[in-house]
Amino acid sequence: MVVLLSAAMARSASAAEYYVAPTGNDSAAGTMAAPFATIQRGHDVASAGDTVWIRGGTYRPTTGKASNAGFVFSKSGTSDTNRIHFLAYPGEQPVFDFSQLQLSTSTAAGFYVTGSWLHFKGLEIMNVPMPGGSSNNGIWNYGTSASPAANNFYENLNIHHITGPGLSIAHNGNGAGGGHLVLNCDSHDNYDPNSSQGDGQNADGFGHHYQKTGPSTIYRGCRAWWNSDDGFDWISQEVPIILENCWAMANGYADSGTRHPSSANGNGFKMGSSQTGIRHVVRNSLAWKNYASGFYANHSSGGNDWYNNTSYMNGTQYNMLASPPGDSSMTITLTGDKVHRMRNNIGFPNRNSNMMGVDTMFNTWDLNITPANGDFASTSDANVIMGPRKADGSLPDVTFMHLAANSQMINKGTDVGLPFVGSAPDLGAFEYGAVTTGTGGTTGGGGAGGTTGAGGRGGTTGGAGTTGAAGRGGTTGSAGRGGTGGGAGTTGGAGTTGAAGTTGAAGTIGAAGTSGGAGTSGGAGTTGAAGTTGTGGGAGTSPTTGMGGSTSGTGGSSITTGTGGSGTGAGGTVPDDMGAGGCACSVERPTHASWLWLLAGLAMIVARRRRAQR
Numbered sequence: 154m155v156v157l158l159s160a161a162m163a164r165s166a167s168a169a170e171y172y173v174a175p176t177g178n179d180s181a182a183g184t185m186a187a188p189f190a191t192i193q194r195g196h197d198v199a200s201a202g203d204t205v206w207i208r209g210g211t212y213r214p215t216t217g218k219a220s221n222a223g224f225v226f227s228k229s230g231t232s233d234t235n236r237i238h239f240l241a242y243p244g245e246q247p248v249f250d251f252s253q254l255q256l257s258t259s260t261a262a263g264f265y266v267t268g269s270w271l272h273f274k275g276l277e278i279m280n281v282p283m284p285g286g287s288s289n290n291g292i293w294n295y296g297t298s299a300s301p302a303a304n305n306f307y308e309n310l311n312i313h314h315i316t317g318p319g320l321s322i323a324h325n326g327n328g329a330g331g332g333h334l335v336l337n338c339d340s341h342d343n344y345d346p347n348s349s350q351g352d353g354q355n356a357d358g359f360g361h362h363y364q365k366t367g368p369s370t371i372y373r374g375c376r377a378w379w380n381s382d383d384g385f386d387w388i389s390q391e392v393p394i395i396l397e398n399c400w401a402m403a404n405g406y407a408d409s410g411t412r413h414p415s416s417a418n419g420n421g422f423k424m425g426s427s428q429t430g431i432r433h434v435v436r437n438s439l440a441w442k443n444y445a446s447g448f449y450a451n452h453s454s455g456g457n458d459w460y461n462n463t464s465y466m467n468g469t470q471y472n473m474l475a476s477p478p479g480d481s482s483m484t485i486t487l488t489g490d491k492v493h494r495m496r497n498n499i500g501f502p503n504r505n506s507n508m509m510g511v512d513t514m515f516n517t518w519d520l521n522i523t524p525a526n527g528d529f530a531s532t533s534d535a536n537v538i539m540g541p542r543k544a545d546g547s548l549p550d551v552t553f554m555h556l557a558a559n560s561q562m563i564n565k566g567t568d569v570g571l572p573f574v575g576s577a578p579d580l581g582a583f584e585y586g587a588v589t590t591g592t593g594g595t596t597g598g599g600g601a602g603g604t605t606g607a608g609g610r611g612g613t614t615g616g617a618g619t620t621g622a623a624g625r626g627g628t629t630g631s632a633g634r635g636g637t638g639g640g641a642g643t644t645g646g647a648g649t650t651g652a653a654g655t656t657g658a659a660g661t662i663g664a665a666g667t668s669g670g671a672g673t674s675g676g677a678g679t680t681g682a683a684g685t686t687g688t689g690g691g692a693g694t695s696p697t698t699g700m701g702g703s704t705s706g707t708g709g710s711s712i713t714t715g716t717g718g719s720g721t722g723a724g725g726t727v728p729d730d731m732g733a734g735g736c737a738c739s740v741e742r743p744t745h746a747s748w749l750w751l752l753a754g755l756a757m758i759v760a761r762r763r764r765a766q767r
């Protein structure tokens with residue numbers, strides 16, 4: 154027992170690091186100096202706790218690991234603090250361009266993930282093709298009872314121009330799945346023009362489906378725009394999901410938001426259709442210019458909690474359509490503990506549908522507030538909200554749809570357990586006067602090759618000083634990534650192993666992010682989420698492997714029949730049997746001497762005949 158324990162501790166303390174680069178070679182050692190060529194090779198050699206660093210540049214796989222996937226991630230970590238990490242090398246941007254990938258015609262993906270406790274960070278994934286009528290995925294996290302594909306951490310990914318959902322998480326079978334954190338990810342410009350289910354029918358930004366048991370998943374700080382179908386779609390999901398600080402813009406359109414495909418749905422947040430009546434949470438989120446509804450219950454048989462959202466210029470702002478389980482042809486009115494709860498939401502303009510079966514208070518329509526442009530710091534946006542994120546991966550600072558100082562929606566809300574400034578919560582996604590809310594800890598991705606790791610952040614900025622914005626992790630009980638943050642592998646040095654990042658403590662209710670005090674007011678980040686693990690620097694040896702070429706000569710296959718004096722054919726095998734493969738011998742012509750002998754013989758025969766006739 155002691156021996157086993159010691160071995161386990163030793164392994165944890167010496168987590169390996171591998172490197173992948175576009176100029177690498179899968180036969181190399183996988184070191185910084187001699188990197189692998191593919192993330193697949195990194196996966197195949199990694200174990201729980203290890204980190205695979207992906208260097209910047211473009212990777213263009215042509216042959217997939219499987220017929221339906223560019224890369225397959227089937228290995229697993231063992232816990233939040235012992236994941237297998239696939240991380241962009243600090244300061245660099247790896248791009249996976251799957252446009253040349255040969256795929257089968259069934260449902261396929263660029264990244265096919267069946268393992269658990271994995272961590273992907275900082276990767277750009279694009280152009281997964283569509284050889285048949287099945288809509289394909291950028292990342293396809295697919296769990297079964299045998300392989301739950303649970304508890305994965307998707308962070309700061311940029312997924313776009315996929316012929317289907319950008320990030321699709323699905324759990325089939327009876328096994329527990331879920332428990333993911335999707336943090337600061339973007340999914341945009343996805344479109345499936347040739348879907349067998351209709352033009353543009355399946356290309357969501359984020360899809361999450363079919364999970365029946367297991368822990369909740371959190372989506373935080375994510376954006377979806379210009380996806381032909383929906384921004385976020387939880388259809389057929391039976392375990393609650395928490396979605397917060399997310400933005401959905403102009404979904405239901407293709408070609409950079411300019412054209413509505415005929416079968417595209419076009420909802421911003423499609424938070425149904427549960428048949429068991431589970432309750433999703435949707436808060437502090439923004440929907441703008443989506444073709445159909447900004448926020449949509451999609452026939453769910455149970456209500457969700459919709460708190461402090463802003464819905465602006467969507468086809469419908471909030472559509473709480475409910476149906477009995479399994480029968481979307483009917484509309485029902487939810488009652489009792491199944492009703493939707495809506496608080497502090499903005500509809501601009503107020504244009505909702507199917508609002509029976511909703512417990513609604515303190516929303517613009519309840520308060521007889523008619524929002525106007527003057528209520529907001531800005532109601533137009535020069536693509537900033539679709540623009541680059543901040544250096545730490547959090548959402549860009551915008552004024553779009555933030556409240557103006559004299560807005561009639563300031564302090565008009567009610568306390569739903571979210572941080573607020575002033576005498577009461579405001580309406581909408583953005584509390585007036587609050588310092589930009591932290592998005593929670595990001596990964597301490599440091600220590601690689603001597604680069605100092607950026608520590609995990611316990612909320613990037615503090616909430617308002619007066620209220621001491623509480624960490625949000627605790628309110629759901631599942632944020633769980635607490636504030637202490639990924640520390641840093643501060644040393645790293647060339648070829649030496651950097652110190653591992655420290656593990657973020659679990660989020661607790663109201664816990665402040667530890668490093669959230671930047672700025673004048675200090676205080677805590679709203680989430681206090683995580684830093685997972687910073688990992689250390691890489692090892693330095695670099696044996697290179699020579700590739701021998703094998704050259705085999707081939708002989709001539711035909712043998713010419715000699716016509717001259719030489720009777721030997723050249724090359725090839727010379728069969729003894731003249732009947733096969735050509736003959737190596739020549740046919741000799743009679744020589745001049747033999748002609749003379751022949752003539753002499755004939756003369757003798759003629760002479761004999763003449764004598765006999767006589």
Ligand SMILES: [Ca+2]
Pocket residue numbers: 354355356357382383386418
């Ligand atoms: Ca959809």
Ligand SMILES: [Ca+2]
Pocket residue numbers: 563564573574575576577578579584585
């Ligand atoms: Ca307020």
